[in-house]
Amino acid sequence: MAGNKRPLPMRLRRLITLSVAGALVIGVTGLFGLPKLLSEHVAQLPDSIQNIADQVQAKPVTIFDPPKYSIDEAGSIWAVVNKQRQISPLKYKPSRLSYPTFPKPKIQNPYGLQLRTEAALAAEQLAASMQEAGLGNLILNSGFRTYKNQQGLYNRTKDTRGLAVAEKLSARPGHSEHQLGLAADFSVQGEGCVIMVCFGKTEAGAWLAENAHQQGFIVRYPRGYKAITGFQYEPWHFRYVGVELATEMKVKAIATLEEFWSLESAPDYAAPAG
Numbered sequence: 001m002a003g004n005k006r007p008l009p010m011r012l013r014r015l016i017t018l019s020v021a022g023a024l025v026i027g028v029t030g031l032f033g034l035p036k037l038l039s040e041h042v043a044q045l046p047d048s049i050q051n052i053a054d055q056v057q058a059k060p061v062t063i064f065d066p067p068k069y070s071i072d073e074a075g076s077i078w079a080v081v082n083k084q085r086q087i088s089p090l091k092y093k094p095s096r097l098s099y100p101t102f103p104k105p106k107i108q109n110p111y112g113l114q115l116r117t118e119a120a121l122a123a124e125q126l127a128a129s130m131q132e133a134g135l136g137n138l139i140l141n142s143g144f145r146t147y148k149n150q151q152g153l154y155n156r157t158k159d160t161r162g163l164a165v166a167e168k169l170s171a172r173p174g175h176s177e178h179q180l181g182l183a184a185d186f187s188v189q190g191e192g193c194v195i196m197v198c199f200g201k202t203e204a205g206a207w208l209a210e211n212a213h214q215q216g217f218i219v220r221y222p223r224g225y226k227a228i229t230g231f232q233y234e235p236w237h238f239r240y241v242g243v244e245l246a247t248e249m250k251v252k253a254i255a256t257l258e259e260f261w262s263l264e265s266a267p268d269y270a271a272p273a274g
């Protein structure tokens with residue numbers, strides 16, 4: 001058999017041809033495909049970093065599932081009170097109330113109002129942030145109200161302006177966030193529109209809507225959500241829910257507590273007005 005050069009069997013030749021062709025294909029793909037592949041990865045990199053940044057910024061959802069605090073108990077900073085959700089216990093009064101310490105108390109707290117201590121501290125910080133932003137003095141126009149205060153306010157409005165107006169403008173006693181000590185009606189010195197819808201259009205009002213979450217406040221009755229919250233737009237009424245929840249709502253662009261907690265909308269009271 002020596003010296004007898006037999007041609008390679010047909011199968012083997014085919015295999016070699018296929019291998020060479022395959023190697024060529026891989027080589028060409030490698031040469032031209034690799035840079036493309038690389039550039040795709042590079043292009044994706046900023047996105048991936050952005051995703052990580054987003055995840056870091058947005059607090060993990062698990063904090064809220066199950067909720068860290070109750071949304072039912074009046075003593076919880078996450079308590080949800082609306083026309084369908086009465087304060088429980090009905091005549092609840094917060095155990096810790098404080099006068100916010102503002103640099104100019106006579107201007108900034110002209111009515112000598114209190115808030116729940118956490119909310120009072122947050123209001124002080126919010127006032128300081130406003131000053132830093134060059135937007136002047138934050139003013140507290142309404143804070144904690146007792147059940148009786150709210151009853152008086154509601155009845156006065158009812159007596160002077162009629163039941164329909166009272167129902168529209170003031171919460172029934174036992175249904176006001178002010179009774180929780182966690183609601184604050186703000187205005188800003190020199191901006192005007194005190195307790196008026198136009199406050200939302202002032203520079204300070206717009207700044208508050210955009211930044212108050214950093215101190216744990218939300219605009220509780222945003223524009224266009226009356227069917228859910230039961231109240232018309234109130235750009236002055238801020239609700240303290242803590243930085244964690246306020247930031248989570250901002251990041252997720254969820255405007256109301258009802259939507260955040262998947263609660264029923266509360267356009268009206270369960271019982272007719274008496």
Ligand SMILES: [Zn+2]
Pocket residue numbers: 142178183184185236237238
């Ligand atoms: Zn209010």
